[in-house]
Ligand SMILES: Cc1cc2nc3c(=O)[nH]c(=O)nc-3n(C[C@H](O)[C@H](O)[C@H](O)COP(=O)(O)OP(=O)(O)OC[C@H]3O[C@@H](n4cnc5c(N)ncnc54)[C@H](O)[C@@H]3O)c2cc1C
């Protein structure tokens with residue numbers, strides 16, 4: 001457990017496009033933000049699900065890819081030096097007696113914040129579970145979707161399923177400690193760094209791992225202990241392969257996750273907010289972007305941007321109760337331009 | 344109007360009228376065909392619109408492009424006739440097309 005204590009004005013849960021733009025809007029009003037995301041990079045759906053696909057409905061950008069939009073939002077937020085806490089999932093969020101909030105992540109980092117902005121989109125990204133009958137029973141004993149400690153895999157007979165970077169990286173990292181590794185992928189082509197592909201193929205040629213063209217179709221075992229997997233090769237022939245560990249890598253999907261347990265009103269897995277402040281049922285906790293709902297809500301990036309601007313007004317009232325807020329344009333306000341570092 | 348037949352895993356057949364220009368996925372969703380989830384709404388980034396094209400229609404529907412082939416890595420029980428139905432555009436030439444819905448989407 002990490003156990004770090006962080007005190008912040010604002011904590012943003014989710015570093016998707018909307019969370020990133022919140023940094024900018026809060027920053028203009030002198031509120032510094034920390035962002036927490038389970039992914040290993042900012043950008044949310046844009047960066048994880050469609051980095052190379054074009055978006056055509058961002059005002060002023062006739063066409064921009066998911067990754068380009070993420071990069072531009074990061075650049076725009078840069079003057080406000082947001083602090084990122086990646087690969088961490090917020091598990092608990094609770095109001096404290098002094099009106100602040102305590103957030104604790106899965107690695108034990110504790111955040112004390114004056115305000116919290118939930119920009120959790122479709123929920124936290126979690127690995128996809130292959131639809132193999134009975135797979136749940138093996139999870140955490142024989143089936144793993146991530147490797148935390150390489151040493152835990154010493155001496156195991158491992159099947160790695162998938163054809164992306166994660167699958168290949170773990171074949172390479174676990175090969176020295178595993179008793180045996182079989183990589184199962186449906187075709188010769190991988191969606192991975194050429195260097196990793198070459199290294200894996202070299203291991204296969206040297207007989208140090210086995211590469212099988214096919215798919216895992218069935219699991220066998222009892223009491224949560226995997227004994228074998230049925231693998232179907234590309235000619236449709238199935239065979240039983242003895243193994244005690246399966247690592248399936250089939251990408252990520254969004255699951256609501258812990259957000260449901262924070263005592264906020266929910267409506268069909270979304271957080272209802274008002275359309276003036278975008279505040280939840282708990283004052284001081286806001287919800288913006290895909291995670292919120294209100295009459296007429298559209299799950300569009302541009303709607304999230306608008307929500308961020310209005311949220312920041314109320315955030316300012318909470319963080320600086322004694323300061324009066326005057327409306328200003330970035331074009332003409334020298335105080336805003338100073339914050340943005342305009343020379 | 345082209346007719347499309349969807350056969351569920353349990354054998355139930357649905358014959359529907361399709362609009363040329365729509366995709367096989369959109370037509371399935373519009374007609375509430377069970378088993379085609381299409382989580383990403385046709386952006387070729389979820390693989391939950393996986394179908395098997397009947398052998399006889401394989402040539403007419405063509406081969407998957409690279410992006411679709413990559414995405415098929417995320418489908419379950421992929422076979423030589425596997426396609427992502429959001430990537431098959433319906434034309435007059437596909438009148439009578441038959442596709443099977445897999446037992447499970449990922
Ligand atoms: C294929 C595709 C195409 C799209 N095309 C368009 C388009 O053309 N135009 C458009 O406007 N929109 C489009 N969208 C929708 C758009 O991507 C979303 O509206 C947008 O990403 C929502 O942004 P967000 O910041 O609210 O949430 P997200 O992008 O979903 O980001 C939320 C982040 O929060 C994190 N998170 C959630 N819970 C936790 C937790 N407990 N702890 C830590 N982290 C957590 C998640 O891991 C995620 O990274 C498209 C979506 C897809 C999938």
Ligand code: FES
Pocket residue numbers: 368380381382383384385386387388389390391392414427428429430
């Ligand atoms: S609908 Fe998502 S890939 Fe076809």
